[in-house]
Structures are given as C-alpha cells and as structure tokens.
Amino acid sequence: MDFFPIFLKLQQQPCLVVGGGEAALRKARLLAAAGARLQVAAPALAPELAEMAGRGELTHLAGAYAAEQLRGQRLVVAASEDDELNRRVARDAEALGVLVNVVDDAEASRYITPAIVDRSPLMIAIASGGGVPVLVRMMRARLESLIPGAYGRLARFAAGFRERSKQRFPDVDQRRRFWEDALEGPLADAVLNGHEEQAAAEMERRLAGAGPETVGAVYLVGAGPGNPDLLTFRALRLMQQADVVLYDKLVAPELLQLVRRDAERVYVGKARANHALPQDDINQLMVDLARQGKRVLRLKGGDPFTFGRGGEEIATLAENGVAFEVVPGITSASGAAAYAGIPLTHRDYAQSVTFVTGHKQDGSIALDWPALTRPQQTVVVYMGVSTAAELCQAFIANGRAAATPAAAVEWATTARQRTVCGTLSTLPGLMASHGIASPALIIVGEVVELADKLAWYRRSENSAVTIQED
Numbered sequence: 001m002d003f004f005p006i007f008l009k010l011q012q013q014p015c016l017v018v019g020g021g022e023a024a025l026r027k028a029r030l031l032a033a034a035g036a037r038l039q040v041a042a043p044a045l046a047p048e049l050a051e052m053a054g055r056g057e058l059t060h061l062a063g064a065y066a067a068e069q070l071r072g073q074r075l076v077v078a079a080s081e082d083d084e085l086n087r088r089v090a091r092d093a094e095a096l097g098v099l100v101n102v103v104d105d106a107e108a109s110r111y112i113t114p115a116i117v118d119r120s121p122l123m124i125a126i127a128s129g130g131g132v133p134v135l136v137r138m139m140r141a142r143l144e145s146l147i148p149g150a151y152g153r154l155a156r157f158a159a160g161f162r163e164r165s166k167q168r169f170p171d172v173d174q175r176r177r178f179w180e181d182a183l184e185g186p187l188a189d190a191v192l193n194g195h196e197e198q199a200a201a202e203m204e205r206r207l208a209g210a211g212p213e214t215v216g217a218v219y220l221v222g223a224g225p226g227n228p229d230l231l232t233f234r235a236l237r238l239m240q241q242a243d244v245v246l247y248d249k250l251v252a253p254e255l256l257q258l259v260r261r262d263a264e265r266v267y268v269g270k271a272r273a274n275h276a277l278p279q280d281d282i283n284q285l286m287v288d289l290a291r292q293g294k295r296v297l298r299l300k301g302g303d304p305f306t307f308g309r310g311g312e313e314i315a316t317l318a319e320n321g322v323a324f325e326v327v328p329g330i331t332s333a334s335g336a337a338a339y340a341g342i343p344l345t346h347r348d349y350a351q352s353v354t355f356v357t358g359h360k361q362d363g364s365i366a367l368d369w370p371a372l373t374r375p376q377q378t379v380v381v382y383m384g385v386s387t388a389a390e391l392c393q394a395f396i397a398n399g400r401a402a403a404t405p406a407a408a409v410e411w412a413t414t415a416r417q418r419t420v421c422g423t424l425s426t427l428p429g430l431m432a433s434h435g436i437a438s439p440a441l442i443i444v445g446e447v448v449e450l451a452d453k454l455a456w457y458r459r460s461e462n463s464a465v466t467i468q469e470d
C-alpha cells in the first residue's frame with residue numbers, strides 16, 4: 001500500500017493553499033466545501049479566488065510566501081505555478097510535520113487527494129497513487145453512473161436511526177442484519193423514491209417490534225468455473241453478507257477475496273483420496289453453524305447441482321429444518337465450452353449433450369456406453385483426468401470412431417486455462433505429454449473441431465490452445 005487512505009474532519013481547521021491560480025482554485029473549493037478555515041498565500045488571486053475571499057470563505061495572505069505561514073496548519077497544498085516554490089513549501093511542511101500535497105506531484109507529496117464520488121454523507125474515494133489518473137477518472141465515471149444520486153439521502157436517513165438501532169440490537173451481527181434488511185429491498189426503495197415518511201414509519205415498526213430473531217440459514221452458492229467475472233450478482237451479494245464461508249478446492253483464491261473480509265473461512269475441500277472433511281461432517285457443520293444464527297455460505301465450484309453433491313448437502317439441512325437457498329453457478333462444462341470455443345451443441349454436429357463423471361465407483365467407470373456412443377452428440381466428462389485412457393478406450397470399444405475429435409480443457413476460464421485437442425485415440429497421450437491435471441474436463445464429439453476456428457480466449461502467458469491432431 002503506497003498511500004494510506006483516510007477521511008479527514010476539517011471543519012474550522014486551519015488549512016493553507018499556496019498559489020493563486022487555477023490549481024489553487026480547485027483545491028480551495030474542495031477545502032472550503034469541507035468547512036476548513038482557509039488561507040491562500042499568493043501575491044495575487046485569480047478572480048474566483050478573490051470572490052471567495054470577498055465572501056469570507058478564505059483569507060488572502062498577499063505577501064511573499066514564508067515558512068512561518070505553515071505553522072499550525074492541518075493541511076497544506078502547494079499549488080503555485082512555480083515548481084521550485086512548491087518543492088520549497090513541501091520541504092518546509094515536512095520539516096514542521098504538517099501534511100502537504102504538491103499538485104500533480106505525488107512524489108513530493110505527503111498526502112494526495114483522491115477522485116471522489118460524493119453522495120454525502122456517503123463518500124467514495126479513488127486513487128492510483130498518482131500513477132494512472134485516466135483509469136481513476138474512468139472508474140469514477142462508472143461509479144457515478146452506478147450509484148443512484150439519492151444514495152446520499154438513503155445514507156442520511158439511515159444515520160438518523162443509528163443510535164436507536166444500537167440500543168435495540170446490541171449484538172453486532174443482529175444489528176448488521178437489521179441494517180442489511182433495511183438498506184436493501186422495499187424500505188430502501190421507498191427512501192430512494194422519495195417516500196421518506198412511509199419509510200420512517202416502517203423503521204419505527206421494525207425497531208418497536210420483536211425484531212428479526214437470529215435465524216441462521218445456509219446459502220449453497222455456485223461460484224462458477226473460476227473466473228470471478230462469471231459469478232452471478234446473487235452469489236456476489238451473498239458472499240458479501242456471509243458470516244462464515246465453507247469452500248473447497250475448486251474455489252479459486254480470487255473468488256475468496258470477494259467474500260466479506262470478516263467472514264470466517266473454513267476449508268472443507270475434497271482432494272480425491274484426501275478428504276479434508278468427510279461429507280457427513282460438512283453437512284453437520286452447516287447445520288450447527290446455522291443453528292448458531294450464522295449465515296453460512298457454502299461456496300462450490302461451478303454449479304452446486306452439477307456433480308457438486310449439492311442435493312445431498314441440502315437434504316441434511318431440510319431434514320434438520322434449517323433454512324436454505326440454492327444459487328446456481330456456471331458449470332465448468334459451460335465455462336470450458338465457451339472459453340475453448342467448443343459449442344456443446346451445433347446444428348451440423350451435435351443435437352444433444354450429456355454430462356457424465358469419469359470417476360470410478362467400485363473400481364470401474366459405470367456409464368451407459370451404448371447411449372454415450374450414439375452419433376451426433378457431445379459428451380462432457382467431469383472428473384475424468386485420471387481415467388482418461390480407459391474412458392477413451394471405452395468410447396472406441398463401444399462403437400464411437402477412434403477418429404472422433406476429443407479435447408481436454410484444464411482450469412477452464414481462468415488465467416491458467418489450457419486446451420488440448422486430438423481424437424479419442426490420441427487424446428490420452430496428448431494429455432499425458434502436456435501434463436494435463438485436475439481440474440480438467442474431457443469433451444468428446446465433432447464439435448471439438450470447431451475450437452480451431454472459434455477459440456477466442458488467450459490466457460495471460462503465451463498461447464492458450466494447443467491443437468494437435470494425427
């Protein structure tokens with residue numbers, strides 16, 4: 001962290017701007033808006049600055065700059081058009097321990113002023129350490145369009161109930177939930193739409209009533225195939241509200257970073273033959289946590305209902321009367337298909353697609369081979385890396401041509417994605433020679449040929465796609 005972000009209370013605080021031109025004017029306006037007791041040191045003032053002085057918003061120090069003027073100031077801005085003078089101001093201020101900003105010179109500055117999105121009392125500050133101002137401006141523009149102008153009104157409205165909410169809900173978790181309920185949904189909409197009286201009456205009702213009890217719930221959330229951009233809004237919102245998150249191996253670290261910072265994180269991952277927590281214990285843990293009143297986020301790779309044991313997990317919840325919700329995610333087959341340029345169905349090549357698991361049960365791959373080897377269909381195999389050779393062999397043995405195109409997509413949609421394309425007879429060898437490891441999907445069918453033309457995604461380093469055929 002190059003700069004430490006803070007918000008300063010400047011009402012009635014002495015602040016000094018050195019300089020009387022455009023840059024000085026911009027800074028003076030901001031400081032005046034923050035209620036600072038403002039002095040501007042410059043031989044002459046630009047007209048607007050002079051007007052501000054006329055309105056009593058600043059005091060003009062008309063003499064030459066002197067280090068003495070810095071004494072006792074909370075903040076100093078060196079905003080003159082003279083670089084040498086600005087640096088001198090910075091040196092003097094540093095010597096006195098007064099915070100100083102040099103306009104357009106982050107290097108010489110002790111503090112910098114961020115770009116702001118002002119929904120007072122709600123304030124968003126954005127900075128790039130002075131390095132990429134254009135990016136900062138672009139982000140600001142986005143946020144400006146994203147956040148309703150009336151958010152300030154909502155923030156003020158909420159602040160009016162803050163003390164009473166503290167008395168009513170001394171417990172922090174309860175209080176947070178009370179506010180999350182209040183600041184989202186119908187009540188917040190009423191404030192944003194200008195029905196503050198109605199909203200206030202509803203707040204009174206909620207504060208006076210028995211109030212929400214601490215009832216926990218479990219959210220079984222699909223996190224998608226790994227690329228954070230592929231999360232759903234619902235998933236993201238729940239990630240930011242969770243009290244505790246249970247995640248496994250397939251949930252990428254980039255995704256976990258999006259979980260509320262204070263949420264407790266529990267790894268319950270299953271590496272094959274290396275169960276971190278047996279399934280029954282995971283199920284029981286979720287029941288216990290929910291009963292403690294926690295909002296439990298069960299984060300799963302891909303989609304929770306596609307080879308995710310989601311059904312088993314919520315069955316236990318249902319049996320125990322624990323409230324739950326299931327949020328779908330993009331399953332890795334969809335992610336891999338899209339990012340490798342392999343449409344799963346295609347009018348000319350495949351009229352259906354089947355998802356199967358290559359995982360062995362009781363020592364063999366128990367699949368309906370006659371069904372899977374019919375022509376004009378795509379088969380996507382999950383968990384099939386270690387059994388790839390047997391799988392491909394079984395496809396051929398059961399009647400699919402050895403020359404049928406087949407691909408493996410490893411770490412689909414992420415920066416580590418690799419695709420290997422071949423045929424049923426060559427794919428196992430290609431996977432071995434490229435060291436394709438789990439997580440990877442195997443896609444079998446004529447659609448694989450399209451990757452040659454349709455692959456668009458390039459992971460960060462070098463080439464994403466290795467196309468090799470006999």
Ligand code: SAH
Nearest residue numbers: 302303308331332382383411412439440441
């Ligand atoms: N519920 C998950 C699947 C869990 S089973 C989903 O909907 O995607 C685990 C298998 O999913 C892995 O063995 C692998 O075959 C596949 N998988 C998960 N994420 C993947 C990814 N990013 N790239 C390729 N395969 C992935």
